[in-house]
Amino acid sequence: MSKIVVFVEHTAGAVTRASIEALGAARTVSEDVTAVLAGEGAQAVAATLGSHGATRAVALDAAGASRDALAADVAKVVREQGAAAFLACATSTARDIAPRVAALVDSVLFSDCTGLTAEGGALRVTRPWLAGKVIATLESSGPVLCATLRRNTFAPFEGGGAAEVIAADASTDFKAVLKGIAAKAGGKLDVSEAPVVVSGGRGLKEAEHFAMLEELAAAFGNAAVGASRAVVDAGWRPHGEQVGQTGKTVSPQLYIAVGISGAIQHLAGMKTSGTIVAINKDADAPIFKIADYGLVGDAFEIVPALTAAVRELKAQG
Ligand SMILES: Cc1cc2nc3c(=O)[nH]c(=O)nc-3n(C[C@H](O)[C@H](O)[C@H](O)COP(=O)(O)OP(=O)(O)OC[C@H]3O[C@@H](n4cnc5c(N)ncnc54)[C@H](O)[C@@H]3O)c2cc1C
Incomplete structure (x- = not known):
């Protein structure tokens, strides 16, 4: 069965709806789903992710790390897990992280996908092209299928369970520090x-x-x-x-x-x-x-x- 790694975001101690959808999408094609998340309170949030379909959750101790360092840490998890796919919901943060992760695992990124399937062991995504005139079905020629998923398109996982929580050290080799994100x-x-x-x-x-x-x-x-x-x-x-x-x-x-x-x-x-x-x-x-x-x-x-x-x-x- 294909292993999948999902980048998970959280705010105010709770996983975001967008990430719940990404976990739900992953579970439609795999029962081996690793969530990876960072930032303050990541471990506490990681413990809740089993109920959204994660089988394990890697909490990176990386509050404030820049996006390049975070992407390097996420790519490391993708490689360590031997994942066939890396998914994230198409939020502004994930749009910044995901292309870097794709490059670090020698793959390409399919952005804003609206479908995910696994037929005969082949993982494929679908996404609109040419302003929606064409729906393309795509398979990665790289070792890992990397994709961001359109919001409000994939259903949350129903069923739940417990996720194994793994605390991991994050890279300290970063060039910029994220000081905070202000709500509008x-x-x-x-x-x-x-x-x-x-x-x-x-x-x-x-x-x-x-x-x-x-x-x-x-x-x-x-x-x-x-x-x-x-x-x-x-x-x-x-x-x-x-x-x-x-x-x-x-x-x-x-x-x-x-x-x-x-x-x-x-x-x-x-x-x-x-x-x-x-x-x-x-x-x-x-x-x-x-x-x-x-x-x-x-x-x-x-x-x-x-x-x-x-x-x-x-x-x-
Ligand atoms: C490269 C490029 C990128 C673009 N990107 C975008 C984009 O991201 N988003 C976008 O929206 N557009 C985009 N456009 C512009 C797009 O082509 C249209 O010009 C624009 O969407 C028209 O906006 P509209 O429907 O509000 O106005 P209009 O086309 O002028 O339509 C107004 C409508 O209101 C109706 N109407 C008038 N009075 C009433 C009334 N009292 N009650 C009910 N209906 C009424 C009319 O019948 C008409 O259908 C882009 C164009 C280009 C070239």
Whole structure:
């Protein structure tokens, strides 16, 4: 059976949802999954990873080490385990670590993958290419299949168990020190993490009208507001909210596109969402081609009605 090493992240003493998904993905193809994690409190978090599918967890004593040193330590674990695959969820930290690990184990990295299979002993990943027009199935020609996985795409492992915890010394040979990571003000959910994303486009006419989407997102309670590039370029919304080819890739359970035409570059960032709802006054808007539910009409009438309906349903419990 193929051994798999998964890079795990944690914040405030708890494993992140993204890493739980990466462990879940690993368990769909292997029963021998080693989690590797670092930073303050890594050992305590390591002890909880059995419940998410890890069979062992290597806790590196590496609080503050730079990413190059951390990647070297993670690559060492990959080699020591004789792993056939190295996986991480496609967070900003993992996007920094994973290419370095891939290089250190003489492999290439497949980024932002949406599928993982093991057929006849061959591990393969799938990922969208050409702004989502093509889904490529890829096998590594290197010794280790290295991949980052798209968030909200893989299910957590159900079953649980106990993981063997291994405390390991980390490299002290690093060139930079990570002093800390500051949470962004306001505690808002990020579009790439939220289970529900309500995105607005030029059809909202002006920046102030995004208040309508903020209200709908607040009614859901677990939603983030996203934006098309047109409105980001216009300065209506920050770039951190942009969804698409030159923005963030999102894959929430529910994506609501309001006044967004559905240009290919926008679709590239959201077409793998679970359920897609489009609200647009133009019945021929391309967004309707990929929408599961389409509402043809004026966003200024539909969105407040939808917000009221969500609030009512929430009130009913
Ligand atoms: C290299 C490159 C990279 C790009 N990257 C991205 C990217 O990452 N993300 C991205 O989004 N775009 C990206 N774009 C831009 C993309 O091509 C589109 O221009 C952009 O997505 C259009 O934004 P929009 O849908 O908000 O605006 P529009 O295309 O102007 O669409 C507005 C929509 O609102 C509807 N509407 C108007 N009034 C109402 C109303 N009252 N109620 C309901 N609907 C209404 C209209 O019918 C229309 O469909 C990129 C382009 C290039 C060339």
